[in-house]
Amino acid sequence: MRIGELSRRTGVPTRMLRYYEEQDLLHPERTGNGYRVYGEPAVYRVQQIRGLLDSGLTTEIIRRILPFLNKPDEIHLHPECLTPETAALLRGEAERIQQRIDCLARNRDAIHAYLAVVQPGAPPGPPTGQT
Template identity: 45%
Template structure:
C-alpha cells in the first residue's frame, strides 16, 4: 500500500510516517519511480508505535523494543528497561484513576447542587 493509504488506515499523518522511517521504526519498499510502498503488517506496526509513543516511550526505546516484539525475546538489559517503563505507566494509570475519582466527586457535588437549585425554583 502507498503512504497515503497507510496514513488513512492508521489515522497517522504522512509526515509522521516519514518520521518513523527516519527513526528506523518503519520500513518501506520503493517502487521503480521511488514511491513508498508498505506491507499489510505496517498497519499494526504503526498502531503499536502510536501506542508506545502515547505511553511516553521515546523513539530510541521503541526502536530497541521492536525486535523483541518480532522475536518474543528480550535481553536482560532490555527486560529491565521494559519493566521500568511498565512500572512508570502503572504509576501514571494510578494517578489518572485518582484524578478521575476526584473529578467524579466534583461532578457528583455539582450535580447534586444543581438538582437542589432546580427543585427550589
C-alpha cells in the same frame, strides 16, 4: 499500500510516517521507483506508536520496546535474543508505564468524582449526556 493510504487510514500525516521511519519505528518496503509500501499490520502498528507517543513515551523508548510488543502468538524472537540488559529495560519500562497508568487513573477518578458530585444522575460512562 502506499504512504497516502496509510495516512488516510490512520489519520497520521505522511510527514510523520516518514519521521517514524527515520526514527526506526517503521520499516516499509520500497517499490522500484522508491515509493514506500506498507503491509496491513502497519495500520495497527502506527496506531500503537501514536498511542504511546501520546502517552508520553519518546520515540527512543518506543523503538526499544516495540519489537517485544506483539501478540504472544507471533513471538518471533527466540529467548536467546533477550539479553539480561534488555530484560531489565523491559521491566523498567513496564514499571514506568504502570506509574503513568496509576497517575492517569487517579486523576480520571477525580474528574468522575467531581462530576458525580456536581451532576448527580449522569453516569460516568460513554454516554455524553447531551440531552
